[in-house]
Amino acid sequence: MKLKISILVFISCIQFAYSQNTNSLIDAVRAIPSVDLKTLDGKTVNSGNFDNEGKPMIISFWATWCTPCKKELSNIAEVYSDWQKETGVKIIAVTIDDSRNVTKVQPYVDSQSWEYEVLSDANGDLKRALNVNTIPHTFLVNGDKKIVWQHTSYVEGDEFHLYDEVKKLVNKQ
């Protein structure tokens, strides 16, 4: 009984969401949720204020213990300056390392000479707000600060697909 009602209510929620034809609630386009993160030097930054002056942004979730995440960011690091020159795209690398590993983040980033803006989401608040199940998970944000594309997991070569999506955005403008 309890279960039936819960499920009915849930379904009606979804139906309500889909019934709004004029401006669908579940849209391909999505705003960046507003969650407090920390810079590696301890400043508080709200994800709602992410900005790249009208150019695209990539939000990439990673952790020091996540091998495919590091592979993705290392592979992009090799072409990042070209990407920036061609499209002005900015990468925000959000680490979900908790207090076990968070002190290893800055040393690792520096050892790899990454030029990304690195932010800490130590208790997974942004991860949860963006419904990230597993990392790596990458979001592409357009010039109007809307999430237009996302991708979970990383295999060799995925960065080219990602960059194609970035170029599509830039060419649209």
Added chain:
Amino acid sequence: MLKKLLFFSFSLFSLNSLAQEATPQTPDYGELHGNFQVDAQYYNKDSAIGAPNVPEKIRMNAFGNLIYTRGHFTAGARIETYLNALQGFDQRYKGVGIPYRFITYDYKGLEITAGNFYEQFGSGMILRAYEERGLGYDNVFDGMRIKYMPIKGLYLKGFIALQRTFFDRGPGIVRAFDGEININELFKKLEEAKARFIIGGSFVSKFQRDQDPVYKLPENVGAWSARLTFLYGKFNLSGEYAYKINDPSSVNAFIYKPGSGLLVTASWSTKGLGIVVGAKRIDNMDFRSDRTATGNNLNINYLPALTRQHTYNLPATIYPYATQPNGELALQAEVTYKIKKETKLGGKYGTTITVNYSTVNGLDTTQLHNGLGYEAKFFSTKGKAYFRDFNIEFARKISPKVKLVLQYLNFVYNKDVVQGLSGYGTVYADIGIVDVTYKFNQKYALRMELQSLTTKQDMGNWAMGLLEFTHTKYFIAVMNQYNYGNSDEKKRLHYPNISLGYLMDKVRITATYGRQRAGIFCVGGVCRVVPASNGLTLSVSMSF
């Protein structure tokens, strides 16, 4: 049930009323997003590996999250399903329910949440609620929380809540307050100063009635902590000290000793080089909202392990380390250095070398017979050895097509203490890993892993091989683990399995067929024991 109905009708009501507020020209109904994850397993009989009999044949863990946002308002819920819970998960996860739902509104630095929320104070040594769905770990709070930022640089949080235990809530009420001051944010003059200070403090108290017929137990257990972070350029020094009054519980065998925790880390880095050192002392610091709870249930705090978090199969699942909350002394150092590219040693693309060492001992204690349990020296190397881990890693891109990772590890692992067993003693193990990736072109790649673990103790030697072929849309992987060195010839078993996966941006579907070795599955220092199994696992994950 009534509460849940009320909550949902309230959510629906608020959706409607908010929708009506919007102007007709540009209707703004807010946004609705979520995700799903389904893990189902079909179990075969396999007495050779000791797979337990599963009468249901098929079991499933699944959940769906829904988050609605409009302006400053957010509401969300999660439906969880365990029919029945997969092997290795706590079987008290049973049935279908909505253990997580919340509403939040934030306005000008003030944020109020009713219902469930996750939270962390400082390093988490005094309080941390988080979830690791893959482990079945979820100690989310359920109550009311207020966060307030009166001025930039000053952050206040307070709440009163119960904690989740499976589909129910635990008996203890948690009252918590945390304050943090960022000196450089607070004073405009210091905003861009090279020296930066962040100080913080927390107070947490739990209330649980004493119904014990014999002992007089504290009903209110208070704990406090103080923390400081000092930064100077790329130098970082962080420390936190936590103290808890006497809190007799099942985990500490009902002793009246107060608990404490100290965590200090320092790091320094420059382009191409990073150094981290850390020290930790934990003394009787298990803290739960139910004094009788054990396992991964109703923890109020989180005690980070000061050891490297391994991800390669053999080191990660055969001898993983987790903090011993009743007492340990740990030290860790790690150096990461990237040898420059276009040099003789570094090669064309550079080589990254990581050296890590950690050592964990028990505290040096003297037994007492006055109810306090024991007395421990603050610093002494005479405590029992729990864990030693020396590891070195080379990662090098050899050519545009080939990448190589080499790792060597040496473990000293007190299996009795770490896994809470007896009769296994201490294991001395050497592990070697080779990981090669070959990239055919922008779409196809092949990866091979070879791992070897050699030890004279426990289950003896292991070998592991993996071959993984990936395309940007799908992958296929075959893996085998072989316990060739087991002293019992009947246990020299192979654990082969094959995985297929389909990747479609925000969707991931994988199927795995074969044997799964009994082992310990850990994420972030929290572990779950997984029994051996044989069968087909199907996982589907999607976010929207």
